[in-house]
Amino acid sequence: MIEAFSQRRGATIYMLVWLFFGLALGGVIALASDTPLANAMLFAVPMTVVYALVAGYSAYYLCRAYPLGARPAGAIAAVxxxxxVVSSVLWLLIGHLWNTLTALPDVPWAGLVITPQLSALIVGLGILLYGCAAAVHYVVIEFVRARSAERRELESMLMAQEAELRMLRTQIDPHFLFNSLNSISALTSSDAGAARRMTLELASFFRQSLGMEAHKMVTLGQELVLIRHFLAIEQVRFGDRLRVECAVDDAAGVCLVPPMLIQPLVENAVKHGICNLPEGGVIRIAARRAGSLLHIRVDNPVDEDMGGNLDGSSSSGNSTGSNTGIGLANVRQRLAGAYKHEASIRWGRQDNNFNVDIAMPAHTTEHRE
Structure with missing residues (x-):
């Protein structure tokens, strides 16, 4: 029985079951033929252990060669x-051989008389045990096949999910690079030194982001380091107009998030908030852990004359909005792909502030469900 012996526990259980049959056979022989119990056990137990191996492997390979549903039921039953029958007859012959070897002279506890009734019992029991072994093998084979199919389906789903998340993530870098290069282009004519500093900061930003590329998850603390590089780039452009307040508790900083999940929100805050305010404003980034949830908030001022909500209407879970830009839409889809219904994102305008709230599982070690 290949599946049984693939693990030590399975092999132990398998052999214990057959040992029980050997003890039972020895007890029946002792009671039915007035044979001493020691003689009956010495005959039955070793012989049954040998049959466990012979019948187990024979039934396994036949069940693999004749799978249910692939061949006619009559052909399978006949084989x-x-x-x-053949295995049982061989088992009887092995019994005769073993009995001959153990029938030593002057040893009263060894050997017994194999009567026609005992022979019939051995053959009949052998056929029954072989059938049970075949039935167990069919059950195990179908169970393993079902588990393999389920595992393949799960792997396909995970591969599709990872491909989708990878595609969504690749939208971020070109989008950010396009905006940054436009800013550098605008600065080259007015402040060449600032354009050079911005180029160096941009190189540092992408060096940091490339280091995170190989990871499916990074800590929120690592994400904030990347955000500080981004804000340093924008600081060259906006100067004192751009101010940042960051309040992240220690428990939240070690939680895992998808790479570059928060950066698009901060970029939106600069592009749609600070950029439209002559006096500038403060971008606030806050994160806290509450039990099994991680709460992240990005808040920024907006022009009071700007109608409606920034970058789309309030959204939660997997819903979509027709006016949603690449930033919030991308973050929403990445959250849905990584956490399904366990994560949500909401955004909206309150007075002259626009805020984005994310609630997601607070994981500190990367894992898959």
Whole structure:
């Protein structure tokens, strides 16, 4: 029985079951033929252990060669019947050989008389045990096949999910690079030194982001380091107009998030908030852990004359909005792909502030469900 012996626990259980049959056979022989119990056990137990290996492997390979549903039921039954009879007869012959070897002179506890009734009992029991072994093998084979199919389906789903998340993530870098290069282009004519500093900061930003590329998850603390590089780039452009307040508790900083999940929100805050305010304003980034949830908030001022909500209407879970830009839409889809219904994102305008709130599982070690 290949599946049984693939693990030590399975092999132990398998052999214990057959040992029980050997003890039972020895007890029946002792009671039915007035044979001493020691003689009956010495005959039955070793012989049954040998049959456990012979019948187990024979039934396994026949069940693999004749899978259910692939061949006619009559053909399968005929093959298994012939195999069971042959195995039982061989088992009886092994019993005769073993009895001859153990029938030592002057040893009263060894050897017994194999009567026609005992021979019939051994053959009949061998056929029955062979059939049970075949039935167990079919059950195990179908169980393993079902588990393999389920595992393949799960792997396909995970691969599709990872491909989708990878595609969504690749939208971020070109989008950010396009905006940054436009800013550098605008600065080259007015402040060449600032354009050079911005180029160096941009190189540092992408060096940091490339280091995160190989990871499916990074800590929120690592994400904030990347955001500080981004804000340093924008600081060259906006100067004192851009101010940042960051309040992240220690428990939240070690939680895992998808790479570059928060950066698009901060970029939106600069592009749609600070950029439209002559006096500038403060971008606030806050994160806290509450039990099994991680709460992240990005808040920024907006022009009071700007109608409606920034970058789309309030959204939660997997819903979509027709006016949603690449930033919030991308973050929403990445959250849905990584956490399904366990994560949500909401955004909206309150007075002259626009805020984005994310609630997601607070994981500190990367794992898949």
């Amino acid at each position: 298994l019947t012939v195999a069971a």
